[in-house]
Amino acid sequence: MYSEKVMDHFSNPRNVGEIDAPSGVGEVGNPVCGDIMKIFLKIEDNRIVDAKFKTFGCGAAIASSSMATELIRGKTLEEAWEVSNKAVAEALEGLPPVKMHCSVLAEEAIHKAINDYRVQQGLEPWEEKNHHTHGHEEESCGV
Numbered sequence: 001m002y003s004e005k006v007m008d009h010f011s012n013p014r015n016v017g018e019i020d021a022p023s024g025v026g027e028v029g030n031p032v033c034g035d036i037m038k039i040f041l042k043i044e045d046n047r048i049v050d051a052k053f054k055t056f057g058c059g060a061a062i063a064s065s066s067m068a069t070e071l072i073r074g075k076t077l078e079e080a081w082e083v084s085n086k087a088v089a090e091a092l093e094g095l096p097p098v099k100m101h102c103s104v105l106a107e108e109a110i111h112k113a114i115n116d117y118r119v120q121q122g123l124e125p126w127e128e129k130n131h132h133t134h135g136h137e138e139e140s141c142g143v
């Protein structure tokens with residue numbers, strides 16, 4: 001039921017770990033399944049020069065965080081902000097419908113980490129435009 005890409009990023013996740021003195025950290029959890037994802041960013045000149053993650057969660061959440069950190073590395077903050085959970089799922093060659101919400105955690109964690117950085121810089125946090133991030137708490141986790 002999982003694509004080869006998902007299996008690959010699940011069994012051999014990229015960018016696992018923490019960053020010392022990160023520029024921004026985003027932690028999100030899904031209260032339904034209890035899974036937690038934490039993303040660390042190192043930002044230089046408005047660009048993400050390093051991204052790492054720690055995820056205590058299902059295989060789809062681990063594969064999503066691995067792929068998400070790969071996608072945002074080297075991007076500007078504006079570009080990284082636009083990386084949606086759909087983009088993460090597409091890069092993974094698809095997730096089963098009951099597992100799409102796991103990729104939402106990655107998008108939310110990236111947004112939180114970027115805003116953590118912005119607030120530390122004395123900047124206004126950016127606003128979420130996507131409404132799917134609100135209310136996914138009520139979705140079943142499919143576990």
Ligand code: FES
Binds near residue numbers: 033105
């Ligand atoms: Fe909870 Fe995937 S994130 S089941």
